[in-house]
Amino acid sequence: MPSLKDLRNRIASVKATQKITKAMQMVAAAKLRRAQQAAEAARPFAERMASVLANLAGAYEGRADAPVLLAGNGRSDVHLLVVCTAERGLCGAFNSSIARLARDTAHRLIAEGKEVKILCVGRKGADQLRRLFADKIVEVIEFKAVRQLTFDHADGVGRKIRAMFEAGEFDVATLFFSRFKSVIQQVPTAHQLIPAQVPTGAVSTVGGAIYECEPGEEEILADLLPRNLSTQVFRALLENAASEQGARMSAMDSATRNAGEMIKKLTTTYNRSRQAMITKELIEIISGADAV
């Protein structure tokens, strides 16, 4: 049986924790709004990019001279997993669910006899994957000091991936991130980067009319594909940022609620033992008086 003083201390400490989780929840809510706006603002660019790409790539379907970024290099022996996670924890299962998806994929690929390389964007995912795949992680990119993600950050990652591809370090690249569905629902997603996935359902604005291109179609595609890669990474990072805040918000919300319940329980116990103490003292006084 803990003493009254112990109980008082426990209650005080849980109350302090509750204040922190409450504050974190509110901060996450504010950040979530900003992250969501950023993710939505980036959507038109990605959509236009996809439709332009679909227009141009249609012409290359099944042709042997298609650019390698579009069609791949014909092999699939070495896989690069680009795992995007957050820089911070305390956001529920956000980081682990992305890491788990990447881990399962890696295990499956290894079982199939493929070679796996991992590029981590974000420290938390790297921490989790390092335990199992320490020798497979080629690099960890951290955005710890970054407050507002810009396209340049994503472009840096995109360039890195491109450079590795050109150096023949891998054949297929897959991007792992969490798609933001709602505050309480984030879907860990794997998206293939190289060879590029051309959206099939994209609406062509001109209904199949022949485009005149300047310079040539090939040059435009050669310029567009690397940009498309960076755009995909950018989009993944923004979706991730929104998901992270959403996950943190709901995790902190339930933590606050848990703390509330615990305080209630502890307070009941405290009051009961205080009452017991008073009763005990009264009995002692009364029986003392009786004895006289």
Place this chain on the structure above:
Amino acid sequence: MAEGFKFELVSPARLVLSEEATQVVVPGSEGDFTMLKGHSPFMTTVRPGVVEVTVSGGRIARIFVRGGFADASPAGLTILAEQAIPVEELKADVIAREIQDAEEDVADASTDEVKRVAQEKLDQLRAVFAATTPAGH
């Protein structure tokens, strides 16, 4: 009065401009071109330069763009730009950073071809900034 068409300028971070325009001058990589309503389907890469948009109603907006594509069709014109800044907001520090980035690209170039392209970009940037920043500002 000339008829308008749909003009959109998008950067990765946001939709910069989406308006009805009567005329847009675009700095294409093989030369400037002017887009009017009913242009044939046409696609080009964009060199660093200033897009001049005549919005329906006569107002003219001038926006600096770098890196990207222009996608013209009878339905309208879409420019996808890596960087888009209204000319009025082009401040000295922004210009300095852009030039510095371009200079680094030149310095980092691994092959002659890449270096030539990067150098061309840098020259174009300098020319644009020289033209858009009036002396004495």
